Amino acid sequence: MYSTLYKNEKNLFTIKEVTESILKKEKLPSHFLLDEEAVNYDFLNRGFQVNDLAKSIRDINFNGRFTIGVIGEWGHGKTTLINNCIYKLNSPQxxxxxxNPWMYGSTSKLFEAFFNQMPNEVFPHNIRNLKLIKAIVELITKHDYKIFDTMGIDELNNYKRILSTNLTRSGKKIVIIIDNLDRLNSDTLISLLGMIYNYFDIKNMIFILSYDQSAVNKILKDNGIKEGYLDKIVQKEIDVSIIDYASLSDKYVMTMSALTEYYLSDVLDQSNLEYLVGEVKKFALYLAKQQLSLRDFKRYLNSMILPYLQESPRLLNTIDYYIISYIHMFYPNSYKTIYQRKEDLLDNKIDSFIDEFDKPCHP
Structure with missing residues (x-):
């Protein structure tokens, strides 16, 4: 049987922790959830992209600022990829x-926080420079970034000179990571991009921007900024929007089958358990084929699957529950149709209303 894993009843785990614990026959808490935070290891076999990002930072020798965009939809692993890169760049160099720009309520507060958090080695935070920061913030927030003209302001030129001199003297590169650009309101996003474009054209300064490209382009378009403006800022893109099917299917099959066996091995006989696990594996492969993001997968397990497995009695057939709860969560209109016409479904009259489903539900 299972040995006790966490005596202090830790109840938030990564997928890796859960699957490894089950394989080791370690007992999990009676109730737990899967952690949705990004991890600092390569869970989706993106070693090539991690190495590409790290190599770009290491080898870049550009006269001015260099900006890399890590693009993809919410939950597709942008932050995890960046975390893996940071781990590789763990060097005094x-x-x-x-x-995190979305933590600040106004544009002026965002800029003030940005300048104040600049590493002390590059921009010493003495009283004179704090006054300079306030002067810069005031100038930037008054400027209309829809024009994107470089300003020849003494304070800003002085700031750039300090950064450039200190970076050159240190012999280091500064890597500035700005995550979740698409969470910002339009004014703040436009101002931040304009600031990067105009005032950080400094050698050995590298920006890594993480965002959903379509969301950011829509904000720019809605504010009258021509398509392609991001191309002026971002010199290299790393796209994580397509997740490798083999990696995804391996993780989804392992997780769903392990959880099913863990909770139902004492309930079902061996032949029924083997049949059920086989059906669960087929469904997990379907989820991977649909490119369900890792974050959505964890949300699905937390919201639908774990509550079902962790409670008894379980009133529905397990694989039926997995499927119907997936439709419930991701295709609520189809779920409503099923609920309203359940008698037809139970009488095997599915062909009479299949067209009322969302098309992705047809399989």
């Missing part, structure tokens, strides 16, 4: 600066 780099000054790593992670900035």
């Amino acid at each position: 780099y000054l790593l600066f992670q900035f």
Whole structure:
């Protein structure tokens, strides 16, 4: 049987922790959830992209600022890829600066926080420079970034000179990571991009921007900025929007079959358990084929599957429940149709209303 894993009843785990614990016959808490936070290891076999990002930062020798865009939809692993890259760049040669712009309510507060958090080695935070920061923030927030003209302001030129001199003297590269650009409101996003474009054209300064490309382009378009503006800022893109099917299917099959066996091995006889696990594996392969993102997969398990497995009695056939709960969560209109016409479905009259389903539900 299963040995006790966590005596202090930890109840938030990564997928890797859960599957490894089950394989080791370790007992999980009676109730737990899967952690949705990004990890710092290569869970989806993206070693090539991680190495590409790290190599670009290491080898780049550009006269001015260099900007790399890590693009993809929400939940497709942008932050995890960046975390893996940071792990590889764990060297005194780099000054790593992670900035979360969506934490600040106004544009002026965002810029003030950005300048104040700049590594002290590059921009010493003495009183004179704090006054300079306030002057810069005031100038930037008054400027109309829809024009995107470079300003010849003494304070800003002075700021760039300080950064450039200190970076050259240190012999290091500063890597500035700005995650979740698409979470920003339009004014803040446009101002931030304009600031990067105009005031950080400095050698050995590298920006890594993480965003959903279609969402950012829509914000720019809605504000009258021509398509392709991002191309002026971003010199290299790494696209994580398509997840390798083999990696995804391996993780989904392993997770869903392990959880099913863990909870139902004492309930079903061996032949029924083997049949059920085989059906669960087929369904997990379907989820991978649909390119269900890893974050959506964990949300599905947390919201639908774990509550079902962790409670008894279980009133529905397990694989039926897995499928219907997937439709419930991701295709609510189809779920409503099924609920309203359940008698037809039970009488095997599915052909009479299949066209009322969302098309992805047909299989």
